[in-house]
Amino acid sequence: MSSTRRTGGALFSKLLIANRGEIACRVIKTAQRMGIPTVAIFSDADRYALHVRMADEAVHVGPAPANESYIVIDNVLRAIRETGADAVHPGYGFLSENPKFAAALEKEGVAFIGPPKGAIEAMGDKITSKKLADEAGVSTVPGHMGLIEDADEAVRIASEIGYPVMIKASAGGGGKGMRIAWDDEEAREGFQSSKNEAANSFGDDRIFIEKFVTQPRHIEIQVLADQHGNTIYLGERECSIQRRNQKVIEEAPSPFLDAATRKAMGEQACALAQAVGYTSAGTVEFIVDGDRNFYFLEMNTRLQVEHPVTELITGVDLVEQMIRVAAGEPLGFTQDDVKLTGWAIESRVYAEDPYRGFLPSIGRLIRYRPPAERSAGPLQVSGKWLPLPDGSEAPAGDTAVRNDTGVFEGGEISMYYDPMIAKLCTWAEDRDGALEAMRLALDRFEMEGIGHNLPFLAAVMDHPKFVAGEMTTAFIAEEYEGGFSGVALSDDALARIAASAAAMHRVEEIRRTRISGRMGNHERKIGTDWVVDIDGRTWNLVTDADRDGATVRFEDGTERRVASDWRPGEPLARLQVDGAPLVLKVEPITGGYRLRTRGAMLDVHVWSPRQARLAALMPVREEADTSKLLLCPMPGLVVKLAVAEGDDVEVGQNLCTVEAMKMENILRAERKGKVTRIRAAAGDSLAVDDVIMEFE
The missing domain is CATH 3.30.470.20 (ATP-grasp fold, B domain)
Structure with a gap:
């Protein structure tokens, strides 16, 4: 099992990786360690990608969309011929479970770093694999293993199986082309979205349906x-x-x-x-x-x-x-x-x-x-x-x-x-x-x-x-039924962060004093009493510093020992608080820091007692009202508009579909209303928070 074992002669003269991103980089690392030269392929969007920089050679295979580059078999074969590669690793996704690709490599006399074409056909196809497993006596999930032609048939089959059901792409993987449907409407929508995603991701839009087993x-x-x-x-x-x-x-x-x-x-x-x-x-x-x-x-x-x-x-x-x-x-x-x-x-x-x-x-x-x-x-x-x-x-x-x-x-x-x-x-x-x-x-x-x-x-x-x-x-x-809104840290965790912020602020004050030109005996000019505010909660603290760190005393008399080599301007602070590690991502804000740790994002202000009294008098900024707008939640392409100007919409109604990163996202109405203006059309590329439509 030694990772350095070799058996006489070279295994392959050149390995082409028919993929991109982290998996291409992963394969390149092992191939290079084994002494096998590597070839990367890339689309227009990946011309300067990491896997291109890592490989010994790189060949352009087409425009940015995967269905025009990475999953076009002829383009990959051209790259193989140009470079003389005698083996191909497909990674995952793309052509990795495409028997036509494996067959094409076999015809070219190029080794496929994967299973035989027959095994891909038998097991890579989700429908066929379930039938074979069932014939072999393997317990399988109930479902319809035949291909489904349209949304009406999908609804009928789903009703027969019994909701909830899983709608899946036969050639799928990685969560692409998969939807859970709990009723007829979701089955109809899920069928079309799964079919579209499957075609875009795998070049194969076949769909099947099986029972969704809850709590698995x-x-x-x-x-x-x-x-x-x-x-x-x-x-x-x-x-x-x-x-x-x-x-x-x-x-x-x-x-x-x-x-x-x-x-x-x-x-x-x-x-x-x-x-x-x-x-x-x-x-x-x-x-x-x-x-x-x-x-x-x-x-x-x-x-x-x-x-x-x-x-x-x-x-x-x-x-x-x-x-x-x-x-x-x-x-x-x-x-x-x-x-x-x-x-x-x-x-x-x-x-x-x-x-x-x-x-x-x-x-x-x-x-x-x-x-x-x-x-x-x-x-x-x-x-x-x-x-x-x-x-x-x-x-x-x-x-x-x-x-x-x-x-x-x-x-x-x-x-x-x-x-x-x-x-x-x-x-x-x-x-x-x-x-x-x-x-x-x-x-x-x-x-x-x-x-x-x-x-x-x-x-x-x-x-x-x-x-x-x-x-x-x-x-x-x-x-996380209502989504993710951050983490509420425990009182002890917040106290550790408050003590750390006070100690960090003292280091920053020393730097400010030195920069101002008051070099002599600067530490005497820096206060020891601080008020730390973390999202509206305050601590009155006293810092007693020495060469190795600071002891921070709270109002109740408890103390926290903070040690760190953090310097102002560094985006990462590695601290020890009472001997336990604490890592903070640090972003400066007015009067303090935005700190992130353990899933929490905190606005932390460190004030002198007088600054704290004045800060309490500042008005709170009001958020802009966007309740009558449908904003694009991510950069993407408008695939379809489901309503028109003048339409009345109900809560949960499909308004439009936006595609991003190979996934279709259906945007739904959050309240009842009337569409007064539509500001985007199918085919438009939108940025985050671009207005799609307005409501009465």
């Missing part, structure tokens, strides 16, 4: 098979934290499974893979109920987005194994060699604004500073630490941090592709340790210029149900 857990088994009849499973991943059927947080192993259930699921997954002649890495997905009964959901015949957590607990580089299997090598280890060590958690960092209903965000990354990576987990056979995917020897320790990304500071986040920016992973010896490592890593992740979900991810890490491992796929819908 989503647990999947990673399988690995070679061309010599060897098939093993590498444990499971829990993927229950999902939003709109798209995974947000994954972990390995699952906090819910026991050893017996894991073994049964693993063996069933291997049997299913063997039945279709599967080779390479693949994932068998199950839904599991509260009694640990599991039901086959689908098989993804590709590398999964969340594969890093499996690598972290097993020490197996899955990309390397895929390459070796495609080259005809047998697996170098058996099922008995696979040991699960420690715990790993993955947080998907998305370009979406949790404060605006998780709507996509685009723009320039004016600041992008992920937390420092640490070595990525222990190898089980060799006893060594698995290097980061690029082969670097980051220091090993009790915890590990890994960040798979495809962006860089100064780069653009485009509206044309999936909004995922990075996959932040942590590993520790147990789940509590991995959780705490993730909390600190999220706090240290600096990103500015776009909306992002870092605050939401941080909030989940502290949520009691998640901490206890008591979650289902309905977790986000149930626990």
